[in-house]
Amino acid sequence: MRSLETLLDLFxxxxxxxTAQRRMILELLVNDDSHPTAEQVYRxxxxxxxxxxxxxxxxxxxxxxxxxxxxxxxxISGRGQRYDTNQETHHHLHCVECHELLDISRDYERMDLSLxxxxxxxxxxxxxxxxxxxxxxQTRRGDHAADEDGRQLLMQSAPDTE
Amino acid sequence: MRSLETLLDLFxxxxxxxTAQRRMILELLVNDDSHPTAEQVYRxxxxxxxxxxxxxxxxxxxxxxxxxxxxxxxxISGRGQRYDTNQETHHHLHCVECHELLDISRDYERMDLSLxxxxxxxxxxxxxxxxxxxxxxQTRRGDHAADEDGRQLLMQSAPDTE
DNA sequence: GTTTCTGCAAAACCTTTGCACAGCT
DNA sequence: AGCTGTGCAAAGGTTTTGCAGAAAC
Numbered sequence: 001m002r003s004l005e006t007l008l009d010l011f012x013x014x015x016x017x018x019t020a021q022r023r024m025i026l027e028l029l030v031n032d033d034s035h036p037t038a039e040q041v042y043r044x045x046x047x048x049x050x051x052x053x054x055x056x057x058x059x060x061x062x063x064x065x066x067x068x069x070x071x072x073x074x075x076i077s078g079r080g081q082r083y084d085t086n087q088e089t090h091h092h093l094h095c096v097e098c099h100e101l102l103d104i105s106r107d108y109e110r111m112d113l114s115l116x117x118x119x120x121x122x123x124x125x126x127x128x129x130x131x132x133x134x135x136x137x138q139t140r141r142g143d144h145a146a147d148e149d150g151r152q153l154l155m156q157s158a159p160d161t162e
Numbered sequence: 163m164r165s166l167e168t169l170l171d172l173f174x175x176x177x178x179x180x181t182a183q184r185r186m187i188l189e190l191l192v193n194d195d196s197h198p199t200a201e202q203v204y205r206x207x208x209x210x211x212x213x214x215x216x217x218x219x220x221x222x223x224x225x226x227x228x229x230x231x232x233x234x235x236x237x238i239s240g241r242g243q244r245y246d247t248n249q250e251t252h253h254h255l256h257c258v259e260c261h262e263l264l265d266i267s268r269d270y271e272r273m274d275l276s277l278x279x280x281x282x283x284x285x286x287x288x289x290x291x292x293x294x295x296x297x298x299x300q301t302r303r304g305d306h307a308a309d310e311d312g313r314q315l316l317m318q319s320a321p322d323t324e
Numbered sequence: 325g326t327t328t329c330t331g332c333a334a335a336a337c338c339t340t341t342g343c344a345c346a347g348c349t
Numbered sequence: 350a351g352c353t354g355t356g357c358a359a360a361g362g363t364t365t366t367g368c369a370g371a372a373a374c
């Protein structure tokens with residue numbers, strides 16, 4: 001995400017006032033790459049501004065989204081809309097167990113689509129999501145690749161990591 | 163999605179009883195590639211089973227997910243969790259305006275991740291999502307690529323479609 | 325006949341909205 | 350001073366839960 005000063009300027013330029021609440025939300029987001037939900041931002045702001053309301057958090061996240069500084073991201077089976085502070089071209093690594101979401105900064109440049117495949121869409125961007133199991137969740141499960149319980153889909157067509 | 167008979171067998175094998183409600187939901191999904199939400203499935207089942215409850219629809223979709231026959235998919239800013247009936251390796255084309263979601267059956271085989279990038283994750287699969295504007299929404303907007311209103315983010319780093 | 329499923333109602337959860345008061349510039 | 354933002358409360362939409370009666374095997 002861009003620097004706090006840049007974001008504050010951007011707010012001013014768009015006629016949005018710099019309040020203590022907004023400043024705190026921006027400060028929190030500037031160095032956050034954890035893709036938090038509104039609720040998570042709210043809870044962390046509560047520690048310094050105990051009487052902030054959820055409305056304000058939702059408003060500010062919406063303003064940042066409209067300004068193009070925040071991007072809503074997929075959140076499969078996790079609760080609540082998550083936000084991505086990273087506006088660079090990047091991709092995602094998503095733990096199917098704990099829903100941790102990491103950024104991958106590599107650029108897979110030429111993901112070509114034939115005209116037929118594009119179905120008349122005007123393509124704006126693309127993003128690759130890798131689904132997997134994070135180290136912590138592997139440990140939690142027992143770390144054995146073979147004797148998994150549960151869902152079959154986890155094991156099928158797994159590409160190599162290298 | 164697999165055939166109705168296969169799904170019915172799968173249910174039987176897992177001790178799940180074949181009820182009229184479940185059968186109808188399966189029949190509906192077998193030939194549906196529109197990535198419907200639970201609510202959309204519910205509304206369409208209502209036409210033939212007017213007193214089905216949402217609970218039953220949610221239950222059945224959950225069972226299919228646990229069996230690995232249905233995959234929850236990202237649904238950015240659209241309402242409700244969408245489900246993907248396609249378990250083959252495939253990718254997505256997503257309209258950022260109307261949230262239409264199309265399948266692309268191409269296989270981008272070697273999406274390599276370095277060990278460092280994988281961060282210790284055990285990678286299971288990956289999926290590419292192309293974001294764009296569908297033909298209908300282009301028309302609705304006026305079809306001019308140049309003079310767009312709205313959000314900056316839509317125009318940045320747009321790759322060619324060919 | 326036993327077990328599981330369904331539908332209902334209620335609750336939980338996430339997000340949006342309307343409005344009066346407070347705060348920023 | 351004027352305008353915008355904030356917090357509250359309520360509403361709207363989605364999903365989950367507990368349970369009694371109904372249906373499948």
